[in-house]
Amino acid sequence: MNTFSLLRLYRSLTRHKLYSVLNIGSLAVGIAVFLVLGLYVRFETSFEKWLPDHDKIYLVQTIWHIEDSPFNGAFPNTMGGLLEQIREDFPGTVGTRIMPTPINVIRNGVGIEEQGAQVDPEFFDVFALPMVAGNGPATLNSPSGVLIDQDTAEKYFGTLDAVGQTLTLTTGVDGKTGTYTVGGVFQNLPENTDLNFKVLGQLPAVQTAPWWYRWGSTSLFTYLRFPTPAAAQAFNAKLDGFVNRRGMKDLGPETPTKWQQLAVLPITAAHLTPAGGQAASLSQSVIAMGVVGVIALLIAMVNYINLATARAGLRAREVAMSKVLGANRNVLIRQFIGEAVLLVALAALVGLSLAELALPWINAATEMSLAIPYALAVPALAVLALVVGIAAGFYPAVLLARYPAASVLASARAPGGGRAGARVRELLVMFQFALAISFMVGTLVLAAQTAHVRSADVGFKRDGLIVVRSMTQAEPEQIQALTAGWRALPMIHSLTLADNSAGGSGTNNANSIEIPGQPGPGPSLQQIVVGPDFFRTYGARLLAGREFDLAHGADDFANRKDGVPVSIVINRMGASALGFASPEAAVGKTVGKGNRTFTIIGVIDNMRFLSPRDATTATYYSFTARMDEYATATLRYSGDLRTAMDAVKGTWLQVAPQVPFDASSADQRLAELYKSDEQATRLFTIGAVLAVLIGCVGLWGLASFNTVRRVKEIGIRKTLGASTRDIVLLLVGQFLRPVVIANLIAWPLAWVALRNWLAGFSDPVVLSPLYFVAASVLALLIAALTVSVQSLRAARAIPAWALRHD
Amino acid sequence: MIKLEHIRRSYVSEDIETTALADINLEIAAGEFVAIMGPSGCGKSTLLNTLGTVDRPTGGHYWFHDSDLMTLNEAGLAQFRAETLGFVFQSFNLIDELTIEENIELGLVYRKANGGNRRKRVVEAMDRVGISHRARHYPNQLSGGQQQRAAIARAIVGDPRMILADEPTGNLDTENGLQVMDILASLNADGATVVMVTHSPSHADMAQRRIDMLDGRVVASAARAI
Ligand SMILES: Nc1ncnc2c1ncn2[C@@H]1O[C@H](COP(=O)(O)OP(=O)(O)O)[C@@H](O)[C@H]1O
Ligand SMILES: [Mg+2]
Helix, strand or coil: CCHHHHHHHHHHHHHCHHHHHHHHHHHHHHHHHHHHHHHHHHHHCCCCCCCCCHHHEEEEEEEECCCCCCCCEEECCECCCHHHHHHHHCCCCEEEEEEEEEEEEEECCEEEEEEEEEECCCHHHHCCCCEEEECHHHHHCCCCEEEEEHHHHHHHHCCCCCCCCEEEEEECCCCCEEEEEEEEEECCCCCCCCCCCCEEEECCCCCCCCCCCCECECCEEEEEECCCHHHHHHHHHHHHHHHHHHCHHHHCCCCHHHCEEEEEEEHHHHCCCCCCCCCCHHHHHHHHHHHHHHHHHHHHHHHHHHHHHHHHHHCHHHHHHHHHCCCCHHHHHHHHHHHHHHHHHHHHHHHHHHHHHHHHHHHHHHCCCCCCCHHHHHHHHHHHHHHHHHHHHHHHHHHHHHCCHHHHCCCCCCCCCHHHHHHHHHHHHHHHHHHHHHHHHHHHHHHHHHHHHHHCCCCCCCCCEEEEHHHHHCCHHHHHHHHHHHHCCCCEEEEEEECECCCCCECCEEEECCCCCCCCCCCEEEEEEECCCHHHHHCCCEEEECCCCCCCHHHEHHHCCCCCCEEEEEEHHHHHHCCCCCHHHHCCCEEEECCEEEEEEEEECCCCCCCCCCCCCCEEEEECCCCCCCCEEEEEECCCHHHHHHHHHHHHHHHCCCCCCCEEEHHHHHHHHHHHHHHHHHHHHHHHHHHHHHHHHHHHHHHHHHHHHCHHHHHHHHHCCCCHHHHHHHHHHHHHHHHHHHHHHHHHHHHHHHHHHHCCCCCCCCCCHHHHHHHHHHHHHHHHHHHHHHHHHHHHCCHHHHHHCC | CEEEEEEEEEEEECCEEEEEEEEEEEEECCCCEEEEECCCCCCHHHHHHHHCCCCCCCEEEEEECCEEHHHCCHHHHHHHHHHHEEEECCCCCCCCCCCHHHHHHHHHHCCCCCCCCHHHHHHHHHHHHCCHHHCCCCHHHCCHHHHHHHHHHHHHCCCCCEEEEECCCCCCCHHHHHHHHHHHHHHHHCCCEEEEECCCHHHHCCCCEEEEEECCEEEEEEECCC
């Protein structure tokens, strides 16, 4: 490229301004979409990769296989004492436990909650957290030492050099308050981690809780370190034998692995591995985003190549002249490719800027903090510029350089690569629109599902509820005082205590309930223990029978006499799981055996406390008036949430100031559970809209190119008697053909993808043909509009002008 | 058949007004063979385009038989062209992506009354100009003379009453030029009105009347003396 060819490039760009803006702009947008979505994928797949030696760290999973249990599958946690037993059986195993525990930092008599964890003294053998000050391993050897992160050091001591300072803490484990000495400050953990602690303390070596060594319980995370993947594999292979040997105690003498297994999972895979029976929603959306990003880039690239090739045809005359003036073929080819690379580089630069501009916005919409790693992005874009540039420049370069100069003139249409070129372009438009239409269908269905989830019946009145989670940490006397205080508040109409609440906090227990007269352990039902007014507070729908009633002394299982069945309420699913034809049929029946013999007094509609991706489970509710242990409180209020929340908090601060108040509305808690899907929907929509936009720009450019190329042909057709209408129909019809065919490709594609996605929901919307028809009609409209504006202009021009045109 | 009264055509571009036609008054009878001559830029093509209704005069009247074509709308003019006119250009103006046969068929596509004999008419037109053996070829596979004969076939396939030819022999060698002139003459003999722009005095001599133009005006109109 010399200055003359640069000048020529500049002229050609400014002469076709709109065309250049569209051409470079759409590629830039494609690159920006790719960058942003690529960042998202990189973020989600980079979890724990910041850890030194992350490829040597493994998480122990507990895998449940209990017939009909709602909690089957692999979970990331284990029994408390597992590591000790592993060490006994496999001497030399390096590992640590992490037991997350809320920690209250007491200052001036008021507790502030921090995320804490208790870990083994060997913690640093597995997690070599970078330290800012102090000594990590030494601190964990002392029961009164704590490690804090930079934020916490700044927050409480105003300095990173907090070693030797003391903190008064209440740990959630034993509820005791004590004074701890800061032995070290570790670097803040990055965003891409599921390890979320800010305060680390020692996990006491001696544990007295009965469940600590109870097989079948899970209470903390166990991590192991292996020198090689092969060593981890070898260890994994020995775990079944280990479980069968050790688990017999609690899981029964017959092959305990029938119920429970253990496995090790690379820590880097843990983030995208769904827990239990959960659908792999996160990994799915990561894949979806990746695909959208790549496709957006692909569409944009194809678009660019397509337009560049098409436009090159319009320069046939310039090339013919250059040849006449003696330019040789190689020079011409080099010039074309040089131009193309330069333009793509320009587009990449614009794309990078667009991504940078869009990121704050994207981060706000998705609550992430993505940033462009320039060290990686710039070389990648340089490669992209070369590849796309050469691809976009090569075909027209060779085509035009070989085009016989003599035949450029005397042709009704400017050369556009001939019939083959036209066919290729039509195929590309088809491909673009097939993807764009799939995206449109996807966006419609995602939006519909999100809206459906948001408005779906959860079985209770989700607005007007406050869930006080910190109630689990209050003492029994405090619970008494709190409930009395709240009941006295004017805006609180009803309140209840239960070991579970909207949003899913609480315990997850499931029990098998034997059906009389049928062999086997019977179906497994989730158990929720509730206090008075539970169903009334939640606004649950009673389908048959009655709710718990304090007046029926026998409803309270604490008052029950030996041998008398426990009164339970079950949900609709529970009724069918237990084999009753209708809710009415269940009322008054007795199920179970032994000390788990129940009389069903009522049936309520299913209540969904969890995310829409978790299946609603068959559940039974048992009742006691004395809910004073590990219960969350749920309050029904009226009026403004802020006012109600302030009043509820006021009471809390009077009664239990040392326990940090933790409450939110049921709406907020559910929204939190729906968040990841809504984020994914939002990102997908942004990507899809941009992809459609790029596709339209492509179509517009191509239509404009084609129309320009055919101005003279239009003139000829008019001399032959074609009217404006004939011409518009001809041009639009020709352009809509690939778009129509694109629908046929898009529909099955979108259908398969969306059916898979919807399968992850327990209550999916119906994949109605309307979504497909709507997307197609929309695509056709956009395409028709895009094309007809230009066709109309060309068709209405005075034919004499067109005939002169070349 | 045709009567032009005070036809003017001027172009305005960036404040400069170019007058291509200044007050043209002209009559052409049915069945006439007229040649238009004059230096380059004097308005010959503009006049021909005006006759062909593919250019709109700035003023004046264009009578075809007894109807004022200036009052027709765009669709009406398109229909008029489809049914009455055939165009032949210096640069042939065949469509590259279509075969010769398809190019010729295009001359019938926009006619409302066609009947089922399209194929037959295309074959007849090709026979008439002697291009049948090239029916399936594409224009760039043909010589200039063949292309021009194909273009004439396209112009006559709809059996137009008037043929407008703008320097039809301008891009052809002597022999091919003569062939084209022979075809035009025979069409005229069969009753078509032919209006032809040419630079060749010998070709102009084959017409019955010669119109000389200069600076957008008709300066002489003389019937050939036989
Ligand atoms: N679209 C146009 N815009 C401006 N001027 C035009 C246009 N078309 C023709 N002219 C001018 O009108 C005059 C007559 O042109 P034309 O009829 O093509 O001449 P001829 O065919 O006799 O060579 C010329 O001066 C030409 O420059
Ligand atoms: Mg001319």
